[in-house]
Amino acid sequence: MIKRNLVLVGAALTLLVASGCAVAQTSSEEEIGLRKTSLYAEEKTVADTTSYSKAAAGESKLIPRSFENAPPMISHDVEGMLPITRDYNACLDCHVPEIAPTINATSIPPSHYASFRPVAQNVGDQLKYDGKAIDNTSDVISVVHKRESLSGERYVCSSCHAPQSENAPLVENNFTPDFRSKDSIASSNLIDNLNEGL
Numbered sequence: 158m159i160k161r162n163l164v165l166v167g168a169a170l171t172l173l174v175a176s177g178c179a180v181a182q183t184s185s186e187e188e189i190g191l192r193k194t195s196l197y198a199e200e201k202t203v204a205d206t207t208s209y210s211k212a213a214a215g216e217s218k219l220i221p222r223s224f225e226n227a228p229p230m231i232s233h234d235v236e237g238m239l240p241i242t243r244d245y246n247a248c249l250d251c252h253v254p255e256i257a258p259t260i261n262a263t264s265i266p267p268s269h270y271a272s273f274r275p276v277a278q279n280v281g282d283q284l285k286y287d288g289k290a291i292d293n294t295s296d297v298i299s300v301v302h303k304r305e306s307l308s309g310e311r312y313v314c315s316s317c318h319a320p321q322s323e324n325a326p327l328v329e330n331n332f333t334p335d336f337r338s339k340d341s342i343a344s345s346n347l348i349d350n351l352n353e354g355l
């Protein structure tokens with residue numbers, strides 16, 4: 158019995174030493190942040206300076222799209238254009254389809270002249286869509302309501318389209334997009350293929 162206990166103690170000690178080694182290989186608390194300064198003191202921590210495109214609208218080089226139907230990022234300077242308010246939206250001046258082609262700007266696509274929200278109604282204690290009872294509006298897939306004018310859901314362009322700062326990424330990005338057609342590398346067609354595969 159004593160002999161067996163000794164064996165057990167020995168095994169436990171081996172385990173302790175082994176796990177001790179494992180602990181020694183992990184990173185210290187100071188090393189786990191993406192920044193290379195102490196996590197406990199802010200004084201010497203300065204964020205990289207942002208460097209946005211200074212090229213004026215009309216003179217900038219388009220930024221490659223991140224993936225098919227990704228919102229394109231803003232390639233030009235937006236000085237004086239942000240924030241977008243109820244009474245001021247400079248983006249519309251140049252990007253509405255009536256103006257954009259005349260100044261070589263990309264037109265706001267048809268998807269922005271539509272709403273994708275199902276218009277459901279509460280009738281008594283039932284949720285109804287198109288006269289039929291449904292459990293949840295998410296059961297109604299990809300309904301498109303075309304609009305005459307820009308949908309309110311798209312008014313604040315900068316919530317999806319943003320200028321990009323030229324900084325070295327802290328973590329390497331290995332993602333490479335697959336575009337199904339050459340056209341989709343530099344333009345979008347979401348409204349046409351929205352229901353694809355459903």
Ligand code: HEC
Binds near residue numbers: 217218235239250261
């Ligand atoms: C004075 C006209 C003008 C204004 C105002 C303007 N843009 Fe542009 N925008 C352009 C032009 C022209 C281009 C094409 C690139 C170039 O020539 O600089 C462009 C390019 C873009 C692109 C890239 C499109 C693509 O196909 O990759 C986006 C996104 C964009 N603008 C969004 C905006 C947003 C959002 C605003 C408002 C904050 C805005 N623009 C205001 C003229 C303008």
Ligand code: HEC
Binds near residue numbers: 314
């Ligand atoms: C809710 C997010 C969202 C908002 C808000 C939004 N967009 Fe977009 N935008 C997208 C996405 C996603 C795409 C690409 C897919 C598509 O065509 O719908 C896109 C595409 C575009 C394109 C490229 C069209 C093409 O043919 O390649 C332009 C230009 C554009 N948007 C301009 C604007 C402007 C200007 C506003 C503000 C009036 C705006 N967007 C508001 C998400 C948004």
